[in-house]
Amino acid sequence: MTHIEEAVRIVSDPDLQGLAKRGTLFEYLSGQSDRGLAASVECLLETDDYRIAEYVGQYLEVTPNASAEKERAAVRLRQEPKLARGAARLVPWLSTATLNGFIADYVNDAELKAHLSSVIFSIGAFRPELLRPFADLDHPMAAKAMLAGAPDEVADSLARKWRSDEDDEDDPWDTLVSLALIRTDHALEIIGSLRDELDDPADWITLVELAGGLPDSEQKAGYWPAQLAFLAEGGKSEHKVGGSTSGDVPICHICSVPAVHLLTLSASALPFSLSNNPSFYWYACDCGEMDSATVRIADGERTVYYGPKGPADPAISLTPGQLSLTLEKHPNQVGVSLKAAPSQSLNQVGGLPRWVDPDIHPRCPECGLAMPFVASVGGRDTPVGRIAVEGIVYCFWCDGCCVSSTKFQE
Ligand SMILES: [Zn+2]
Ligand SMILES: [Zn+2]
Numbered sequence: 001m002t003h004i005e006e007a008v009r010i011v012s013d014p015d016l017q018g019l020a021k022r023g024t025l026f027e028y029l030s031g032q033s034d035r036g037l038a039a040s041v042e043c044l045l046e047t048d049d050y051r052i053a054e055y056v057g058q059y060l061e062v063t064p065n066a067s068a069e070k071e072r073a074a075v076r077l078r079q080e081p082k083l084a085r086g087a088a089r090l091v092p093w094l095s096t097a098t099l100n101g102f103i104a105d106y107v108n109d110a111e112l113k114a115h116l117s118s119v120i121f122s123i124g125a126f127r128p129e130l131l132r133p134f135a136d137l138d139h140p141m142a143a144k145a146m147l148a149g150a151p152d153e154v155a156d157s158l159a160r161k162w163r164s165d166e167d168d169e170d171d172p173w174d175t176l177v178s179l180a181l182i183r184t185d186h187a188l189e190i191i192g193s194l195r196d197e198l199d200d201p202a203d204w205i206t207l208v209e210l211a212g213g214l215p216d217s218e219q220k221a222g223y224w225p226a227q228l229a230f231l232a233e234g235g236k237s238e239h240k241v242g243g244s245t246s247g248d249v250p251i252c253h254i255c256s257v258p259a260v261h262l263l264t265l266s267a268s269a270l271p272f273s274l275s276n277n278p279s280f281y282w283y284a285c286d287c288g289e290m291d292s293a294t295v296r297i298a299d300g301e302r303t304v305y306y307g308p309k310g311p312a313d314p315a316i317s318l319t320p321g322q323l324s325l326t327l328e329k330h331p332n333q334v335g336v337s338l339k340a341a342p343s344q345s346l347n348q349v350g351g352l353p354r355w356v357d358p359d360i361h362p363r364c365p366e367c368g369l370a371m372p373f374v375a376s377v378g379g380r381d382t383p384v385g386r387i388a389v390e391g392i393v394y395c396f397w398c399d400g401c402c403v404s405s406t407k408f409q410e
Contacts, residue, residue, distance in 0.1 A: 002042070003032070003039040003042045003043055004042060004043050004046045004047060004052075006028055007025060007028075007043045007047065007049075007052045007056070008047075008049065008052070010024050010025045010028065011025070011049060011051045011052055011055070021051065021055070022055045022058070022381070023381065025052075025055050025056070025059070026055075026059055026381050026383070029056070029059055029383070030383040030384070035063065035383040035384075036059065036063075036383060037060075037063060037066055037069060038069075040056050040059055040060050040063070040073075041060075041069045041070075041072065041073050043056045044056055044057070044060075044073035044076065044077060044083075044086060045072070045073060045076050047083065048080070048083070050082050050083055050085065050086075052086075053077060053080075053083035053084075053085060053086030053087075054085045054086055054089075056086060057077075057085065057086030057087065057088065057089035057090060058089055059383070060073070060089060060090060061089035061090065061346070062230060062231070062346070062380060062381070062382040062383065063230070063382075063383055064228075064230040064232070064326050064328055065093075065328065066093070067093040067094075070090040070093040070094065071090075071093065071094055071095055071098060073086075073087070073090065074087040074090045074094050074098055075098060078098070078101060078102060078105070081105070081112050081115035081116065082115055084102070084115050084116050084118070084119050085115075085118050085119075087102070087119055088118040088119040088121065088122040089122070091119065091122040091123055091125075091126050091127070092126045092228060092330075092331050092346075096127075096130065099123055099127055099130055100130060102116060102119045102120070102123065103120065103123065103130060103131065103134065106119070106120050106137075106139070107134060107137065113138070117139065120137070120139050120141075120142065121139070121141050121145070121338070123145075124139075124141055124142055124144075124145025124146065124338060125145060125332065125336045125338050126330075126331040126332050126336070127331055127332065128145045128146050128147075128148045128149065128332065128334075128337070129149065131145060131146055132146055132150075141338060144178070144181075144337060144338055145337060145338050146337075147178055147181045147182050147337040148181065148182070148183060148332060148334045148335055148336060148337040149182065149183065149184060149334040150182045150184070150187075152184070152186045154182065155179055155182050155184065155186050155187040155190055156190075158175055158176075158178055158179040158182075159179060159190050161175055162175045162176055162179070173203075176191070176194075176203075176207055177207070177210065177358055179191060179207075179211075180207045180208075180210040180211040180358075181210065181211075181335075181337040182211070182337075183210075183211055183212045183334050183335045183337070183352060184334070187211055188208070188211040188212055188213045191204075191207045191208055191211045191213075192208060192213065194207070202360065205360055205370070206358060206359070206360050208221075209221050209360055209361050209370060210352075210355075210358050212335065212352055214361070214369070214370045214372065215370055216368075216369050216370055217369055217370070219372060220372065221352060221361065221370075221372055221373055222335075222350060222351050222352045222353070222372055222373045222374070223270075223272040223274075223350040223351070223372065223373075223374060224272060224333060224350055224351065225271050225272065225329055225330070225333060225350060225351075226329075226330035226332070226333050226335070226348065226349075226350040226351025226352070227271065227327040227328060227329060227330055227348065227349040227350050227351070228327070228328045228329075228330050228346050228347070228348060229325045229326070229327055229328075229346070229347035229348055229349045229375065229377070230325065230326050230327075230328070230346075230347065230382070231319075231323050231324075231325065231347070231382045231383075231384050231385070231386075231387070232323065232324050232325065232326045232384060233323065233324065233384055234321060234322040234323055234324055235324060236324045236326055237266075237269065237324040237325060237326045237327070238266035238268070238269040238324070239263070239264065239265050239266055239269060239324055239325040239326075239327070239349075240261075240263070240264045240266075240322060240323075240324055240325075241262070241263050241318075241319055241322070241323040241324060241325050241377070241387065242260070242261065242262070242317050242318045242319025242320075242321070242322055242323055242387065243261055243317055243319065243321065243322030243323075244260075244261070244314040244315070244316075244317055244322075245258075245259075245260045245261040245281075245312040245313075245314065245316070245317075246312050246314055247301075247302050247311070247312055248302055248304060248309050248310065248311060248312070249281055249293075249295070249302065249304065249309065249310070249311075249312045250281060250283075250290075250293045250294075250295065250304050250306075250307050250308070250309055251307070251308050251309060251310040252283050252285045252287055252289065252290050253289070253290070253307055253308055254285075254287040254289045254290075255285050255287050256308075256310065257283065257284055257285035257287075257313075257316075258284075258310055258311065258312050258313050258316070259281040259282055259283050259284070259293050259312075260281065260282065260283075260284050260312065260313075260316050260317060260318050261279070261280075261281060261318075262280045262281055262282040262318060262377065262387070262393060262395075262406070263278075263279070263280045263325065263375060263377060263395060264277055264278070264279040264280070265277060265278045265279075265325075265349065265374065265375065270327075270349070270350075271327070271329075271350070272350055274374075274397070274399050275399055275400075276297075276399055276402050277297075278374050278375070278395065278397040278399075278404055279295075279297045279404055280293075280375070280393070280395045280404050280406050281293045281295055281404070281406065282318060282389060282393050282406060282408075284316045284317075284318060284388065286390070288390075288410075290307075290408070291407060291408050292306075292362060292405055292406055292407050292408070293307075293405070293406050294306055294362065294365060294403065294404070294405040294406075295403070295404055295405075296365075296366065296401065296402055296403045296404075297402055297404065298402045305365045305403075306365070318387050318388045318389065319385060319386070319387055319388070320384075320385040320386075323384055323385065325347065325349070325377075327349055330348065330350075330351055332351075333351065334352075335351055335352035335353075335354070336354040338354070339354070339355065339356060339357070340354040340355060340356050340376075340378075340392060340409075341356075342356055342378060342379075342390070342391045342392050342409065342410050343378075343379075343380065344380070345376070345378045345380075345392055346378075347375070347376065347377045347378065348375060348376045349374065349375045350374065350375075351373075352373060353373045353376055353394050354376070355394075355409065356391070356392060356409040356410065357409060359394075359407060359409070361373065361396055362396050362405035362407060364398035364401050364403050364405075365403060366398065366401035366403055367398060367400065367401050369398065371396035371397060371398045371403070371405055372396065372397065372398075373394065373395070373396055374395050374396060374397040375394075375395040376392055376393065376394045376395060377389075377392070377393055377395070378391065378392040378393070379391065389408075390410055391408055391409055391410030392408070392409050392410070393406050393407070393408055394406065394407040394408070394409070
């Protein structure tokens with residue numbers, strides 16, 4: 001059987017429902033040579049089934065690199081608009097010419113709009129600057145996507161809108177969140193100047209951090225250059241994911257199951273400057289009651305803050321064996337202004353967090369300062385397995401104190 005015949009057999013199998021079809025297809029692809037890259041491209045070049053285009057697109061979305069192969073697949077999918085959802089998954093790797101082609105199709109052909117909506121959404125997330133020339137683009141999320149890096153006039157007009165009482169249509173808080181999501185120096189400066197105009201100091205802190213600053217230091221809220229991060233086999237990179245854990249760790253205050261190792265970044269292998277290796281922990285139970293884990297890792301000792309602690313269970317892992325994280329430059333260095341969808345988001349290292357809901361950064365229990373964002377990872381099927389979390393874990397790090405803290409959203 002050829003790859004496309006196998007893919008057709010899987011999506012047509014009456015014994016497999018919805019996501020089980022996707023899981024079986026992922027399993028098939030990951031068993032092929034080169035982890036299914038060539039088989040995936042073959043499927044996208046030949047399929048006429050929108051489910052195959054979508055599932056294989058999702059598979060390639062969590063497969064690193066291979067921009068030439070992804071480009072070839074997307075060029076073909078553009079010719080078959082009903083399959084274009086698959087191309088939406090490949091946007092981070094596509095050439096500007098191909099992306100502009102999708103935008104032109106969307107703008108010029110009313111009949112294609114429904115098919116291309118998800119491609120435009122994805123371009124808005126990763127390459128918002130390409131949408132900016134089309135001010136009246138008829139897409140529900142375009143205006144929100146184009147906040148990232150928007151010109152100073154846009155920030156000024158949002159600030160004016162917030163100050164004027166005339167506009168009753170939009171929630172004033174949403175207007176300020178939009179201003180913060182612009183994330184330019186100018187937008188951050190405006191947000192900073194609002195300190196005395198906001199009733200609740202916590203609102204101002206949330207907005208400053210969302211805009212890319214920290215309220216109590218000159219430090220930025222993240223590190224650059226921002227990277228997309230991909231799960232890979234153990235040893236593929238120096239950044240370690242999952243695997244077994246020893247020593248004292250936070251424990252779940254409901255069921256007492258110990259937290260496990262989630263991620264350790266290797267400072268020397270990062271594209272930005274840290275003095276220590278940030279290490280993060282998360283809970284393996286499914287109580288859903290814990291929303292953070294804060295620890296200090298220094299001189300081989302782990303200190304647990306805030307909640308109960310106990311010995312780790314070396315038998316528990318969040319991943320199938322120890323995996324690693326490979327990095328690629330994020331196409332949107334400003335920060336994605338569209339909310340994250342927990343089951344669909346890509347892992348990130350550096351840059352600013354793409355929240356499900358905007359939230360404040362944790363405070364370091366040692367120095368008391370707001371901690372910069374350093375990574376986010378989510379539970380998503382990939383060619384090498386899955387991190388067992390049902391949402392996104394946001395990872396913050398105080399490099400001076402060697403303290404890590406996580407926040408969870410779903
Ligand atoms: Zn629990
Ligand atoms: Zn600190």
